[in-house]
Amino acid sequence: MPARIVLMDRLAPEIVRVVLKTPPATPLHFVAGQYIDVIADGVRRSYSLANSPRSDNLLELIIKRYPGGHLSSFWFERAKPNDLIRLEGPFGTFFRRNSESKNILFLATGTGIAPVKALLEEMAVDREASSHQRIRVFWGNREAENFCWDPVSLGLNIGFHHLLSGGDPNWAGRRGYVHEAAIDDGVDPTDTIVYACGSSVMIASARNALSALGLPPRRFVSDAFVSSN
Template sequence: MISSEVLSGECSVKRHPSGRRERRARSAQQRGSQNGAGQGAERRVTLGTDHPHAEGRHGGPPAPGTERQPEPPPRAANALPEPLSPAECDVVRSSLALLEPQAADLAVYFYAILFVRYPGVRDLFPQDMDVQRDRLLRALLRIVDLVDSPEHLARFCSRLGRDHRKFGTLTEHYAAVGECLLQTLARYAGPAWTPETAQAWQRAYQIASEAMILAANDDTRLRPAVWEARVVGHRHLGNALAEITVATNPAYPYQAGQYVSMETPWRPRVWRHYSPANAPRADSTLTFHVRHVSGGHVSHALVYRARVGDVVRLGPPEGDMLLSAASAQDLVFAAGGTGLAPVRALIEQLAAEQRPPERRVHLFVGARTGNELYGFNDMLRMAQRHHWLSVRAAVSHEDIPGAQGFLPEVIAASGPWEHAEAFVSGPPGMIAATRQALLRCGMAAFRIHHDPLGVPVLDAPLEPVHQAQEEDYRI
């Protein structure tokens, strides 16, 4: 898993038209025969955790000659609001299309009025707001992309809600954000912000915020929001790379292959993602391989400033690149750069099994030069101890006999892989190229596992990828 410092500048969200059509079909029965009743009137819908008032739900007494419709039964305290109607979904999407050209100015204005009206929330955000503005836009885009799929929208917003716990977000903050967000949208939409548009966006925000709040409340009962981790080991590996070992109390609950968000004392409220390079240990320590990225303040601090005794904070573990997701097929591991960390953890887990694995495991490690093949000798020694593991290097920018070539090409030439299963970790471009190479070799898409290519909480798949869903997640 590459550090998210490399990815934070990306500002687009991949749209999948075919996946959207499938989601609309799957959610049509859930919506039933909703016809957008009440649209065109000034329906009062509150923000955050508040619910519509029974007396004022439709904005006053019924017009002469009409009868007030009976109120629906109150929903359970832990139930989400009714999903948007198809007409409301169309209104939200069409209005966002008008707003997208003004997205950068919109984000600046939103945070400006949020901090003026509610200065107490400023402390929840980092000093440098550029990345945070990007996150807002990406989250809005994905919520709008999912408004016609209540199930997927709930999963996405639940993930957001759990993730926001580490920032110190409280229930009352959602109403403040909703108020300022809707005023911002109205300002930049101009004449296009009709009563129907306002109502649709109010409902969309209510659904999203309540899903986040419910998920956060449930998560509070299960685990801490953050774990304090003390640095107990720090070793420079060369090429701007450091091996950092931390210990937590209580033990940090993760599985090999997952990644972790980390906050350092030198850049408060700035979180970056790194993968433990080890399977869970009895002493509850975790080892991270961190490379200093040009312009990366967090990675620079971890590599060059951190010392034994310093304390960092870890958010909950994330990611589905787990061995439990694999079948009994032979395994192909592809690692580029610090992407070796989660792959190494997965191989450690295989080696720790009570009986030797019956399947063969093929590890390919890619780098530009031989000096950048960090950890390769350790993996060779592991292969000498375990007959089921083979290790091969792929060096792209240096002439090394037996190891020359780009990683995807070397993997493809070592096939066939149509009956194998793959785990790929490294820079986004390397993951995309390796995935395409494996597909051309006949490997089924649902057998290729990798972490999200962007900000994990915003870009992670919302359900396991199966062969029939390949088009939804094609890179």
């Protein structure tokens, strides 16, 4: 379907937020956490939707620039509001499961925070349903400037942890890998469901480490991001 660029907002030097709108007669029906394929500038790339379904049918993407990336140069150098692109979807199985687990653990690296943001927005709609659950988010980046979103406006009781894996000497917060930080913080494998999104290396490492603790495979939901030129 066609989509029009409504807004482009530079969140960080190498990250842009793009808001899209589809025709009123053909809105995109999706569930929070899914992704779409964008067809623009002669190529197709996949992007997670960074919002839960909205009454105005707007779609939000959080896009990182990759050196030499064909669509990166489009988003960061040529795209502008009112431009038309095409999209296809939704795709993916990274959505909330019906789980009675008291602990919900989100692991994200880079722009893998996008579908996590969408899932948290969905949970914020029904705060009562999630009020009895312990929600924690561990988000890792290589550069501190890429921590470009804060869930405080959602009004949820969230333990939100930032971890830096790069060498910024001015960073006073935690360092290391998200799954290791989560395990250090305490994970009950018998009563936790995990949603992990980001680099394939992080997801594989997290799955192995949490499986070793006894987390059942069905309670590890993941979506790996793979960069393309």
